[in-house]
Amino acid sequence: MIQDLERHGTGEDVVPASPSSCKAFWPHLKDSHLFHNRRDFLAFMRTHNGRIFFLAESAAASQPFVLVGNWRSRSDISALWYVRALGGERKRLVLRASEACLEEGAERFVTRPLAEGEAEEFRSWGFLPLVRVVILEREFRGKPGPLPEVEGVRLHRFRARDLDEVLEVDASAFDDFWSLDRRTLRAVSNSCSRNVFLLAKRRGKTLGYAVGGVNGRLAYLQRLGVHLSQQGKGLGEVLASGMLRAFHALGANLVSVNTQEDNLPALSLYHKLGFKESGDSRHIMYRDRTRSAR
Ligand SMILES: CC(C)(COP(=O)(O)OP(=O)(O)OC[C@H]1O[C@@H](n2cnc3c(N)ncnc32)[C@H](O)[C@@H]1OP(=O)(O)O)[C@@H](O)C(=O)NCCC(=O)NCCS
Numbered sequence: 070m071i072q073d074l075e076r077h078g079t080g081e082d083v084v085p086a087s088p089s090s091c092k093a094f095w096p097h098l099k100d101s102h103l104f105h106n107r108r109d110f111l112a113f114m115r116t117h118n119g120r121i122f123f124l125a126e127s128a129a130a131s132q133p134f135v136l137v138g139n140w141r142s143r144s145d146i147s148a149l150w151y152v153r154a155l156g157g158e159r160k161r162l163v164l165r166a167s168e169a170c171l172e173e174g175a176e177r178f179v180t181r182p183l184a185e186g187e188a189e190e191f192r193s194w195g196f197l198p199l200v201r202v203v204i205l206e207r208e209f210r211g212k213p214g215p216l217p218e219v220e221g222v223r224l225h226r227f228r229a230r231d232l233d234e235v236l237e238v239d240a241s242a243f244d245d246f247w248s249l250d251r252r253t254l255r256a257v258s259n260s261c262s263r264n265v266f267l268l269a270k271r272r273g274k275t276l277g278y279a280v281g282g283v284n285g286r287l288a289y290l291q292r293l294g295v296h297l298s299q300q301g302k303g304l305g306e307v308l309a310s311g312m313l314r315a316f317h318a319l320g321a322n323l324v325s326v327n328t329q330e331d332n333l334p335a336l337s338l339y340h341k342l343g344f345k346e347s348g349d350s351r352h353i354m355y356r357d358r359t360r361s362a363r
Pocket of ligand 1: 242243291292293294295296299300301302303304305306307327328332333334335337338339341
């Protein structure tokens, strides 16, 4: 292992933090939007096989480190959740942490969605592209139009007791890689300064949901899912339109949404609602056991 790391330009100065010392890294993570609060971070460390790797010789105050852990509910996929490092230290940390995850049994190691330049950097270290996510935007010119009508369907604000039904819809709408676990859904639905969480229900049953939020004048439609059995019946459009109205009411003048480049139903829905490709995209990169790093 050590020889491998040396060959790959990484080093044995990268060490895992002990579970009890992970708390010390919380001040650096608290503005990352990954965790609702410190308790949520510590719960993630326990339930999602969270680990922090840092540079043994670095001064604590500017401690470069990376945080890795399970990709949502997938214990077979490890993810790079956070990097606080630059240049050569960044490369050493990322490669060492990814190798540790793969050696310990993960089938795959993935990044969070990366901007173009970052993705290029990871590519130069031996990572491959997994998914390209396109970003679409829509400006508000006046109040969004009225909600389309779908028989028997009404929009409701999310309440805590709806969580299980939302997770059920989510698991049906999205495949295993994209579906959310309870913790990630909670984090996503609290990630903006003003958050909006809408449900489409018929006779009290949740059939679809949407999550987003507003920071200043910029709104994000972060999640939209309709139960597989209910797709193609207008619910997605009702939910997305409801989110646009809510964002406008909160003072947003621009809405951003992203989806995989091959998600034609979602792209078609967003185009129908006036979104246009921004020209910017994000990339999830990966390594697996058959790919050695450089
Ligand atoms: C994308 C999604 C939310 C759309 O919801 P829906 O209720 O099925 O869509 P609607 O019935 O409201 O359709 C509204 C528009 O979406 C587009 N659309 C929906 N299904 C489509 C399909 N299978 N193929 C092409 N376009 C489609 C169309 O533009 C449609 O308008 P039209 O009926 O005038 O053609 C739903 O398919 C879904 O949950 N998919 C899985 C999760 C996902 O990909 N979420 C979005 C990415 S984050």
